[in-house]
Amino acid sequence: MSEWPTVSLRDVADIRFSNVDKKTTPGEPSVRLCNYMDVYGNDYITADLPFMAATASPNEIGRFSTQRGDVMITKDSETPDDIGIAAVVTAEIPNLVCGYHLALIKPDKSRIDPVYLSKQLGTPSVVNHFACRASGSTRYGLSSATIADTKLPLAPLPQQRRIAEILGTVDEVIEQTEALIAKQQQVKAGLMHDLFTRGVTATGTLRPPPAEAPHLYQPSPLGPIPKEWDYALLDGIAQRGSGHTPNRNHPEYWDGGIKWVSLADSWRLDRVYISETDKEISALGISNSSAVLHPPGIVVLSRDAGVGKSAITTCEMAVSQHFMCWRCGPKLDTHYLYYWLQYRKREFENIATGSTIPTIGLRYFKHYRLHVPSDGDEQRKIGAMLLSLDEGIQTETAHLAKLRQQKQGLMQDLLTGRVPVPVA
Numbered sequence: 001m002s003e004w005p006t007v008s009l010r011d012v013a014d015i016r017f018s019n020v021d022k023k024t025t026p027g028e029p030s031v032r033l034c035n036y037m038d039v040y041g042n043d044y045i046t047a048d049l050p051f052m053a054a055t056a057s058p059n060e061i062g063r064f065s066t067q068r069g070d071v072m073i074t075k076d077s078e079t080p081d082d083i084g085i086a087a088v089v090t091a092e093i094p095n096l097v098c099g100y101h102l103a104l105i106k107p108d109k110s111r112i113d114p115v116y117l118s119k120q121l122g123t124p125s126v127v128n129h130f131a132c133r134a135s136g137s138t139r140y141g142l143s144s145a146t147i148a149d150t151k152l153p154l155a156p157l158p159q160q161r162r163i164a165e166i167l168g169t170v171d172e173v174i175e176q177t178e179a180l181i182a183k184q185q186q187v188k189a190g191l192m193h194d195l196f197t198r199g200v201t202a203t204g205t206l207r208p209p210p211a212e213a214p215h216l217y218q219p220s221p222l223g224p225i226p227k228e229w230d231y232a233l234l235d236g237i238a239q240r241g242s243g244h245t246p247n248r249n250h251p252e253y254w255d256g257g258i259k260w261v262s263l264a265d266s267w268r269l270d271r272v273y274i275s276e277t278d279k280e281i282s283a284l285g286i287s288n289s290s291a292v293l294h295p296p297g298i299v300v301l302s303r304d305a306g307v308g309k310s311a312i313t314t315c316e317m318a319v320s321q322h323f324m325c326w327r328c329g330p331k332l333d334t335h336y337l338y339y340w341l342q343y344r345k346r347e348f349e350n351i352a353t354g355s356t357i358p359t360i361g362l363r364y365f366k367h368y369r370l371h372v373p374s375d376g377d378e379q380r381k382i383g384a385m386l387l388s389l390d391e392g393i394q395t396e397t398a399h400l401a402k403l404r405q406q407k408q409g410l411m412q413d414l415l416t417g418r419v420p421v422p423v424a
Contacts, residue, residue, distance in 0.1 A: 004155050004417050010148035013117070014106040017075065017144055018064045018098045020056045028055035031097040039072045039087040039102055043118070043171055047093045056097050064098040069114040071105040072098055073121060076141040077134075083142055084130035086121040088114045103147055112154065115164035116415075120152045123415055153416065158423040163414045166421070170407045177400045181393060188389045192343045195382045199226050199373055204381055225371050228378075234368045237331040241294050243319035246285035256282020258293060261300055261319040269302060269309035272338065272390050274317075281318055291318045299337050300325045301348075303360040308348035310341045324365050333376060335383025340370050 009015065022033065032051040042049065045066070056064070066072075070089045077083045089096075098104040107117050120126060129150055134140040155163065198207045210217045210224040217224040220231040234240070245262075246253035257280055264278035286293055293316055301310045304322040312334060319325050328334045341348075352358035373379050413419035 004153040006151050007154045008148065009105070009150040009152060012108050012112040012152070012154070013071075014108075015144060015147055016063060016098075016104045016106070018060075018100055018102050018104055020054070020060045020064055020097050021100050022052060022054055024053070024055045028057055029061060030054075030095070031056045031061060032093070032095050033099045034066065034072065034096055034102070035099045036074055036076075036101045040074055040082065040085050042087050045072065045087050045089040045093070045096075047091050051096060052099075054097075054099075061097060064104055066093060066096045066098055066104070067106070068092045069107065069109055070098075071107060071114055071118050071121070072102050073105065073147070074101065075103045075147070076101040076139060078139055080131040080134040080140045083134050083140055084121060084127060084147075086118045088118040103142070103144075105147075111157070112152075113157065113160040113164045115168055116155070116160040117152070119164070119167055119411060120415055121150070123411065126150055126152070155417060155421075159421050162421045162423050166414065167407070167410060170403065170410060174400065174403050174407065177396060177403060181396050181400065184389065184393045184396065188386065188393065191389065192339060192386060195385065196340060196343050196371060197223065197225065199229065199378055200381050200385070202377075204385075220371065221369075222371060226373070228375060229371055229373050231369055232372045234326065234337075234370055235366060237372065238326040238328050238337065240365065241298060241319070241325040241327060242290060242292055243321045243323050243325065244290035244292075245320050246281050246289040246291055250285070250288070253282055253285030253288065255280055256285060258282060258286065259315065259317045260291075261313075261317055261323055263302070263305050263320070263322050266302060266306035266309055269300075269306065269311045271394065272312060272387065273314050274300070274311040275314040277317065286318060293318055294325060295327065297334055298325045298327050299334060299341065301341055303348075303352075303362075303365075305357050307352040307358055307360060308341070308345035310338055310345075312338050324362075330376065332372060333379035333383050335387055336372070336379040337370075339383060339386045340372075344370075 020033065031054055033054040034045060035052055038045065038049055038051065066089045068089055068091055072087055074083055074085045107114050130142060133146045134142055194206055198209060200206060207216055207226060216226060218227050225231065259277040260279050260281045261274065261277055262279055265274065268274050268276065281291065285291060294313065296313055296315050298313050299310060300313060300319055301324045302308065302322060303324055326337060328337055348360060351364065352360050414421060
């Protein structure tokens with residue numbers, strides 16, 4: 001552990017609570033406003049962020065205009081966990097003013113590096129300091145005294161700068177990985193649209209669009225589709241399955257080793273496959289309820305909370321009544337159906353009704369139709385192309401999670417002085 005001295009934030013920075021609101025007042029100068037979400041969602045405040053247009057008084061501009069090296073933190077939030085999130089301004093951004101619900105911290109750069117300060121404000125000790133001292137019942141806030149009293153270990157300035165450089169490099173790699181994932185997701189969305197409206201030829205290439213080759217297409221209620229495709233009733237080409245919840249008053253119906261998909265598994269439906277579930281039921285629970293044990297490879301779709309989320313099961317599972325499921329056969333490829341449901345997710349969200357929990361009624365799925373190639377090979381090609389993209393996204397997502405974990409370890413080691421940082 002280091003022997004760095006500990007200082008209060010007030011000793012190394014000027015702290016200002018902003019009162020600049022989002023209103024546009026006639027007669028006041030126009031400004032670019034850095035708002036709560038600009039800070040909450042970014043480690044670094046850069047000139048290319050989409051700042052809000054507003055106005056501020058000359059006094060507010062003089063006191064809350066930002067400069068390169070300033071640090072802003074969230075000082076109010078609906079939960080104590082979201083207080084004290086820091087971001088550092090990395091450039092001179094003309095006309096940028098710190099907005100309401102934020103504190104503007106102007107560090108003494110002869111004593112503390114801005115990036116080093118920003119990272120110290122995210123360490124567990126500071127987070128705990130803010131969470132314990134946040135006041136409020138429905139909305140929580142930090143007082144100026146609480147922020148000013150924040151204790152920080154103060155490494156020698158050359159070491160601060162080296163630590164900031166190391167963590168900044170990690171942040172850059174994380175940002176690049178996030179951008180790559182976002183780009184891959186955009187590509188996937190565009191490819192899904194093309195594949196489910198144009199399909200692929202025997203050679204695996206997209207058909208020309210309808211505007212260029214209208215003779216290759218036929219009309220359907222959802223728009224033009226290739227002549228070789230059908231606008232088919234889903235119940236006619238796949239077996240629809242049911243779901244149910246065994247009686248919770250019978251312990252013997254539960255924890256029996258049979259995986260059971262419920263609303264608690266909604267977060268697992270962001271991936272192609274589901275192999276684990278939050279709860280399990282027993283064979284006795286199935287035999288004494290309307291629950292059904294489905295074989296591996298069924299496609300499940302949430303019709304309640306998390307409407308439209310879907311996945312493919314990898315083993316025998318049962319599902320709750322909040323889910324639809326289908327077993328595909330020779331007329332419908334499993335991956336094709338999964339990606340079609342993903343493609344039409346917005347449709348499911350739009351038709352769900354209910355004041356507390358939006359729900360799609362069972363009757364809707366009895367009449368549900370979809371575009372489907374009559375050729376099984378074309379279905380499989382479409383599913384394989386989208387699965388390949390998803391596998392790439394999942395690889396990068398796992399890499400991103402590893403990078404974030406490594407960053408946390410580095411912050412713990414470097415910002416406490418546990419691991420010495422050599423300075424060239």
